[in-house]
Amino acid sequence: xxxxxxxxxxxxxxxxxxxxxxxxxxxxxxxxxxxxxxxxxxxxxxxxxxxxxxxxxxxxxxxxxxxxxxxxxxxxxxxxxxxxxxxxxxxxxxxxxxxxxxxxxxxxxxxxxxxxxxxxxxxxxxxxxxxxxxxxxxxxxxxxxxxxxxxxxxxxxxxxxxxxxxxxxxxxxxxxxxxxxxxxxxxxxxxxxxxxxxxxxxxxxxxxxxxxxxxxxxxxxxxxxxxxxxxxxxxxxxxxxxxxxxxxxxxxxxxxxxxxxxxxxxxxxxxxxxxxxxxxxxxxxxxxxxxxxxxxxxxxxxxxxxxxxxxxxxxxxxxxxxxxxxxxxxxxxxxxxxxxxxxxxxxxxxxxxxxxxxxxxxxxxxxxxxxxxxxxxxxxxxxxxxxxxxxxxxxxxxxxxxxxxxxxxxxxxxxxxxxxxxxxxxxxxxxxxxxxxxxxx
Amino acid sequence: xxxxxxxxxxxxxxxxxxxxxxxxxxxxxxxxxxxxxxxxxxxxxxxxxxxxxxxxxxxxxxxxxxxxxxxxxxxxxxxxxxxxxxxxxxxxxxxxxxxxxxxxxxxxxxxxxxxxxxxxxxxxxxxxxxxxxxxxxxxxxxxxxxxxxxxxxxxxxxxxxxxxxxxxxxxxxxxxxxxxxxxxxxxxxxxxxxxxxxxxxxxxxxxxxxxxxxxxxxxxxxxxxxxxxxxxxxxxxxxxxxxxxxxxxxxxxxxxxxxxxxxxxxxxxxxxxxxxxxxxxxxxxxxxxxxxxxxxxxxxxxxxxxxxxxxxxxxxxxxxxxxxxxxxxxxxxxxxxxxxxxxxxxxxxxxxxxxxxxxxxxxxxxxxxxxxxxxxxxxxxxxxxxxxxxxxxxxxxxxxxxxxxxxxxxxxxxxxxxxxxxxxxxxxxxxxxxxxxxxxxxxxxxxxxxxxxxx
Numbered sequence: 001x002x003x004x005x006x007x008x009x010x011x012x013x014x015x016x017x018x019x020x021x022x023x024x025x026x027x028x029x030x031x032x033x034x035x036x037x038x039x040x041x042x043x044x045x046x047x048x049x050x051x052x053x054x055x056x057x058x059x060x061x062x063x064x065x066x067x068x069x070x071x072x073x074x075x076x077x078x079x080x081x082x083x084x085x086x087x088x089x090x091x092x093x094x095x096x097x098x099x100x101x102x103x104x105x106x107x108x109x110x111x112x113x114x115x116x117x118x119x120x121x122x123x124x125x126x127x128x129x130x131x132x133x134x135x136x137x138x139x140x141x142x143x144x145x146x147x148x149x150x151x152x153x154x155x156x157x158x159x160x161x162x163x164x165x166x167x168x169x170x171x172x173x174x175x176x177x178x179x180x181x182x183x184x185x186x187x188x189x190x191x192x193x194x195x196x197x198x199x200x201x202x203x204x205x206x207x208x209x210x211x212x213x214x215x216x217x218x219x220x221x222x223x224x225x226x227x228x229x230x231x232x233x234x235x236x237x238x239x240x241x242x243x244x245x246x247x248x249x250x251x252x253x254x255x256x257x258x259x260x261x262x263x264x265x266x267x268x269x270x271x272x273x274x275x276x277x278x279x280x281x282x283x284x285x286x287x288x289x290x291x292x293x294x295x296x297x298x299x300x301x302x303x304x305x306x307x308x309x310x311x312x313x314x315x316x317x318x319x320x321x322x323x324x325x326x327x328x329x330x331x332x333x334x335x336x337x338x339x340x341x342x343x344x345x346x347x348x349x350x351x352x353x354x355x356x357x358x359x360x361x362x363x364x365x366x367x368x369x370x371x372x373x374x375x376x377x378x379x380x381x382x383x384x385x386x387x388x389x390x391x392x393x394x395x396x397x398x399x400x401x402x403x404x405x406x407x408x409x410x411x412x413x414x415x416x417x418x419x420x421x422x423x424x425x426x427x428x429x430x431x432x433x434x435x436x437x438x439x440x441x
Numbered sequence: 442x443x444x445x446x447x448x449x450x451x452x453x454x455x456x457x458x459x460x461x462x463x464x465x466x467x468x469x470x471x472x473x474x475x476x477x478x479x480x481x482x483x484x485x486x487x488x489x490x491x492x493x494x495x496x497x498x499x500x501x502x503x504x505x506x507x508x509x510x511x512x513x514x515x516x517x518x519x520x521x522x523x524x525x526x527x528x529x530x531x532x533x534x535x536x537x538x539x540x541x542x543x544x545x546x547x548x549x550x551x552x553x554x555x556x557x558x559x560x561x562x563x564x565x566x567x568x569x570x571x572x573x574x575x576x577x578x579x580x581x582x583x584x585x586x587x588x589x590x591x592x593x594x595x596x597x598x599x600x601x602x603x604x605x606x607x608x609x610x611x612x613x614x615x616x617x618x619x620x621x622x623x624x625x626x627x628x629x630x631x632x633x634x635x636x637x638x639x640x641x642x643x644x645x646x647x648x649x650x651x652x653x654x655x656x657x658x659x660x661x662x663x664x665x666x667x668x669x670x671x672x673x674x675x676x677x678x679x680x681x682x683x684x685x686x687x688x689x690x691x692x693x694x695x696x697x698x699x700x701x702x703x704x705x706x707x708x709x710x711x712x713x714x715x716x717x718x719x720x721x722x723x724x725x726x727x728x729x730x731x732x733x734x735x736x737x738x739x740x741x742x743x744x745x746x747x748x749x750x751x752x753x754x755x756x757x758x759x760x761x762x763x764x765x766x767x768x769x770x771x772x773x774x775x776x777x778x779x780x781x782x783x784x785x786x787x788x789x790x791x792x793x794x795x796x797x798x799x800x801x802x803x804x805x806x807x808x809x810x811x812x813x814x815x816x817x818x819x820x821x822x823x824x825x826x827x828x829x830x831x832x833x834x835x836x837x838x839x840x841x842x843x844x845x846x847x848x849x850x851x852x853x854x855x856x857x858x859x860x861x862x863x864x865x866x867x868x869x870x871x872x873x874x875x876x877x878x879x880x881x882x883x884x885x886x887x888x889x890x891x892x893x894x895x896x
Contacts, residue, residue: 247600248585297600305602305628306584307595330593334628338657 010037010236010286012313014329017348021334021341025299029308031331032258032348035281036288037237054091054111054153055232056144056185057082058160059104061096064195065131065163071192072131074218075161078225080123082159085229086114091151094122097140097160098133099168103147111151134168137204138177141187148185154238154318155283158187159228160204161221165197174200178207183239186210186282188228191430192218194422198429206263209282214430216423234285237315240326241270241278242291245310248275249298252309255279258352259290262359262433278314290437292352297333308333348438351391355435358387358396362432366403366425369416378404378416386412393436399428605629607663611840614638616648616725618840619862620847624816625855631655632814632860633666633718635674642684647726649677650862653698654738654814656717656787665702665716669788672701673722687724688801691733695720695797699735699788706790717789721755723810723864730810730866733799735786737762739818743828744808745836751828754800754810758786776822782815809835810864811846816857820850831863839863 018031057079065072079094086092091111094104105125106112112122140160148156166174181187187208191201192215205212211231215224242265246252257263269277281289297308309331317323336342365380381404388397389409397409402424404414580590580603588598595602607630608623616638623630635651653669655662676697680690698720706715719736732740737757744751756762761781764770775781786796811817811827821827830849835842843863850859 247596248598250600303624303626303628307593307600307602330595336628337626 010284011039012037012240012284012326014311014313014327016311016329016331017346018331019341019344019346019349020332021336021338021344022297023339023342024302024335024337026333026335026342027296027299028253029295029297029331029333030346030349030353031293031309031311032346032352033242033291033293033311033329033331034288034348035242035291035313035327037284038286052153053087053155053157053232053235054148054151055086055157055159055229056093056095056111056147058095058097058101058140058144058158059129060098060135060162060164060192061129061131061133062098062135062164063132068218070218071163072129074221075192076126076129078161078221079126081222082225082229083114083119083122085226085233086119087233088115090114090233091153092118092122093144093147094125095140095143095147096129097135097137097162099136099139100133101139101143103143104129109147109150111147135162135164135166136169137162137166137200138169138174141174141177141181141204144187145181145184152319155232155235156185156238157210157232157235157283158185158208159225159232160187160189161192161225162189162196162201163192164195166200174204178204182207182209183280186238188212188232190215190221190224190228191426192216192221194426198426202430202433209280211261212430214423214427216427231285235283236285237326238283239316239318240281240284241272241314241316242281243272243276243278243312243314244293245273245276245312246295247297247307250275250308251296252277253294253296254292255294256292256356257281257289258292258355259288259435259437262356262435265291281313290348290352292349292356293331295331300333300335302335302337305332305334307331351438352435354387354391355393358384358391358393359433359435361387362396362400362428366429366432369403374416378414381416382412382414385409385414391436395436396428396431396434399424399431403428602628607633610634611844612636613840614648616646616839617650617862617864618843619650619652619812619860620840620843621860622816622847622851622855622858624858625851627657627858629663630858631657631662631666631718632816632858633663633670634860634862635670636862637674637678639678639682641681641726643727645727647681647687647724648864649674649681649722649724650810650812650864651677651694651698651720651722652738652812652814652860652862653721653788654719654736654816654858654860656719656784656789658714659717659789659791660714661705661716662718664705665718665789668701668705668716669698669718669720673698673720677722677724681724681726687726687729687731688733688799691722691724691731691799692797694722695733695735695788695799696795699795699797702788703790715790717787717791719758719784719786719814720788721812721814723812723862725810725864725866728803728868730802730804731799732802732810733797734758735788735795735797736784737782738814739812741811741813741818741824741827742802742804742808743811743824743831743835744806746806746808747828747833749806749808751824753824753827754802755798757784758798759784804866805868807836807865807867809839809842810866811861812864813846813861814858816855816859817846817850817861819857820853821846835863836865836867839865 013036015034016031017034059075059079065075092114093106093111096102096104105122112118144158185208187204188210189201189204189212194216202212215221244252244255254264254266257265265279268279272278293309293311295308297306300306307330310328311331312328313326315324315326361380361384365377365384368376368380381400385397385400385404385406386409388400403420404416407413407415582588582590582596582599582601583603584596584601585599588596590603591597594605610621612619614636617636619634619636621630621632621634632655633653637649639647641647651670651673653666655666659665673694676694677690680693681687702716702718719738721734721738721740723740724731732754734755735758737759740754742752742754759781760783761775761778763785764775765772809831811831821830830846832838832842832845843861846861847859
C-alpha cells in the first residue's frame with residue numbers, strides 16, 4: 001500500500017501465547033510475547049531520510065588485516081558498498097580502528113550528510129585505508145559514541161568489523177565502554193576471517209542490541225555489509241522498550257528475546273515506576289520479535305484469576321514528543337482443577353524453550369570440546385542435534401553437521417568429528433543463538 | 442435410540458397421563474416411579490397458599506443458609522424490581538448494599554457463609570489498608586481491597602481479576618426468575634439463561650425460560666451458551682405470539698439455538714473444538730407446559746402441593762443416562778462412573794446429529810418448573826431432593842427460590858457454574874382434580890416426528 005506520509009512510524013502489535021491455567025497452588029507462568037511492527041512504509045534509497053538516522057562504520061585496520069591482503073581489500077569494498085546503500089540525508093562517518101581510532105571521513109568530529117557528493121568523497125577516502133597497528137575496540141566505540149552524540153537523529157547505529165582479538169585493551173575497559181554506550185546507539189558486529197574471538201564479537205552485538213555474524217571469507221563482506229546497511233535504513237523507531245508491569249507479590253524470573261535470536265534481557269531491566277521495569281529492544285523496522293517472559297505468582301485457590309504481568313511496548317519521550325505506549329498484551333494466571341488444562345504446555349512456549357536450550361547446548365558443547373571433554377561435548381552437541389531436528393531448525397542442524405557426525409538425529413546420537421575447520425566451529429558458535437519460528441499447527 | 446415407550450406405557454397423543462390433565466404428545470421417558478403420576482393428589486390445600494413468609498424448612502433447604510435468609514441480600518421478592526444484580530461485591534464500600542455485611546458475598550472476599558474454606562482465596566498474605574478510602578472515585582479490588590481496578594478488570598495493585606458481570610446474574614420477570622452463578626471452582630461463568638414473557642394471539646400470557654451450559658472442553662463455551670440462550674429465546678418470542686404450537690416452536694427454537702452456536706465456529710471445515718453448549722427450555726402457555734432440551738441440563742416439576750410427588754421432565758443426553766436406558770447399568774453404578782457426565786448430545790458445530798427433544802404436558806395442578814444446569818442438579822439429583830431444596834413459596838417468590846437453589850449448590854461446593862430458572866405454573870381455569878382432558882388446541886395432534894422424544 002502506498003504511504004504518502006513522511007516515513008511513518010510502524011504500527012506495533014503484541015500477541016501473548018501462553019497456557020494460563022495453573023494447578024491449585026501453581027506459581028510459574030510462562031508466556032511468549034510476540035511483538036510485530038508493520039506498515040512503516042517500505043523505504044528505498046531514493047527516499048530522503050530527513051535526518052532520522054546516523055551511522056558510523058568502524059573498520060578494523062590492524063596489521064593483521066593485510067594477512068591475507070584480501071581482508072583489507074574486502075573491508076574497503078564492503079565499506080564502499082555500505083556507503084552506497086545509505087539513503088540521502090543519513091548522517092554518517094567512517095572510522096579506521098587499530099589500537100587507536102581515527103576518523104577517515106568526514107573528520108573533525110563531525111558526521112557527513114549522505115548525498116551523491118559525500119558518498120563519492122567518502123569512498124575516495126577509503127583508498128587511504130591501510131593496515132598497521134593493534135586492536136583496541138573500545139577506542140573505536142568511544143569515538144563512534146562521540147560522533148553519534150553530536151547527531152539529533154533518533155536512530156543511531158554503528159557497524160563494526162574486526163579480524164582479530166581485542167589485544168591492546170583490558171577486557172574491563174571494553175566492558176565499561178559497552179556499558180556506557182548501551183542505550184546511546186545500537187551496533188552490529190562482524191568478524192572477518194577466523195582469528196577473532198567469538199565471545200567478543202557476540203558480546204558487542206548483544207550489549208548494543210545489534211546482530212553478530214561471521215564473514216569467514218572476505219569475498220562475502222560486500223554482500224553482508226550491503227544487507228546490514230539496508231537493515232539499518234529500514235529502522236524507523238528507536239529505543240523501544242518492553243515494559244513489564246507486575247502486581248504485588250509477583251517476581252519476574254526471566255525475560256529473554258527468543259526470536260530471531262536468543263538474548264537474555266533479564267539483567268537489562270531499568271525500573272520505571274511502581275512494579276514496572278523496562279527492557280531495551282533497540283530500534284525497529286518492519287519486523288517481528290518474540291520474547292519469553294517467565295513470572296512467579298503467589299499461589300491461589302482454584303477458580304481464581306489474576307493478571308500476572310502486563311507487557312507494554314513503549315517509545316520513550318523524545319524532544320517534545322511524550323512517551324508513547326505502542327501496544328500491550330496481558331499475561332494471565334487462572335487456577336483450575338482441570339488437570340488436562342493445567343498440565344498442557346503452550347506450543348509456542350515449548351518451542352522457544354527448546355530453542356533457548358538449543359543455543360545453550362551448542363555453547364556448552366563447544367566449550368566442552370575446547371576443554372577436551374569429549375563425553376560432555378558429545379552429550380551436549382547430541383542434544384543440540386536432537387533439538388534442532390525436532391524444531392525444524394535446519395540452518396543450525398546443517399552447521400552442527402560440520403562439527404559432529406550425526407548417527408541418529410531423532411535420538412541425538414552423534415560422534416565428534418576428528419577434524420573441524422575453524423570457520424565451521426566459529427560459525428556454529430556465532431550463530432548458536434539464531435532460532436526458527438514456531439511451526440504452523 | 443428407538444422406542445420412546447417408557448415405563449408409562451407410552452401414552453399416545455392426547456391420551457391423559459394419570460394425575461396430569463393430559464399429555465398432548467408422547468411423553469418423555471420420565472425418571473421415577475410411574476405411581477408418582479397416579480398418586481399425585483391435585484387438591485389445593487388452602488392453608489398452603491399463598492405463603493408470604495419464607496418458612497424455615499427442615500432438611501437441606503433449611504441448612505442451606507445458616508443465618509442467611511437471603512444469600513444475596515437482594516431480591517427479597519417480586520416487589521424488589523424486575524432485575525437484581527450483584528456483580529460488584531465490595532466494589533462500593535460506601536454505597537451500602539442492602540443485604541449482607543461487607544465481605545459476605547459468594548466470591549469469598551471475606552467471611553461469607555458458604556465460603557468458609559475460601560476465607561482468603563488469594564493466599565498472598567496481603568495486609569493492605571482498610572477498604573474505606575482506598576480508592577477514591579474508583580472501584581476497589583475485592584481481593585486486596587487496596588488497589589484500583591483498571592480498565593481490563595484487574596487490580597492494579599495485586600493483579601486479581603474482578604468479578605465480571607456474568608459471574609452472578611439475576612433476572613426476574615413477573616412470571617419467572619433466573620439466577621446464574623460462577624460457582625466456587627471455575628474462573629468464569631460459562632452458563633447462560635434467557636427469560637421472557639410474551640402473549641399468545643388470544644391475549645393470554647406465555648412465559649419462556651431457557652438455560653444453557655457451555656461445554657468447557659470446547660472453545661469459547663461462554664459465548665456458545667449466551668448465543669444459544671438468546672437465539673432460542675428470540676425464536677420463541679417470534680413464534681408464540683403468532684400462534685405457533687409451543688412444541689413446534691420449541692423444536693424450532695432449539696434448531697435456531699444450534700444455528701447460533703454453529704455460527705460461532707470458525708469457517709474452517711473440521712476446525713477443532715468448535716464452541717458447544719447444552720440447552721433446556723420451558724414454555725408455559727395456554728395451560729400447557731412445553732419442555733425442550735439437548736444435553737444434560739434438566740427440568741423438574743415440583744407441585745405446589747408438596748404432598749404430591751415431584752418429577753424430572755427431561756432425560757439427559759449423557760453416557761450414564763444411555764447406560765441406564767439401555768439396561769446395561771443400574772442408575773447408581775452408571776452415575777458413579779467417571780464417564781457419567783460425558784454428554785452425548787449438544788448444540789455446536791461438532792454436533793453432526795442434532796436431535797432436539799421436546800415434550801408437552803398439561804398439568805392439572807399448579808406447580809413450579811425448575812430449569813437448571815448440572816451445576817445445580819449435581820447437588821439435588823432426584824426430583825425429590827430438588828423439591829426438598831425448593832422453598833415452599835416458590836410459586837410466589839421465584840427469584841428468592843432461584844437464589845436459594847443456587848445457594849444450595851454453593852454450599853455443596855459449587856464445583857461448576859450454577860444456573861437455574863424457576864417458572865411457576867398455574868392451572869388456567871378451575872378444573873376438577875383428575876378431570877378428563879379438555880379438548881382444545883393443546884390436544885391437537887402433534888407432529889409426531891418432531892415431538893417424539895429421543896431417549
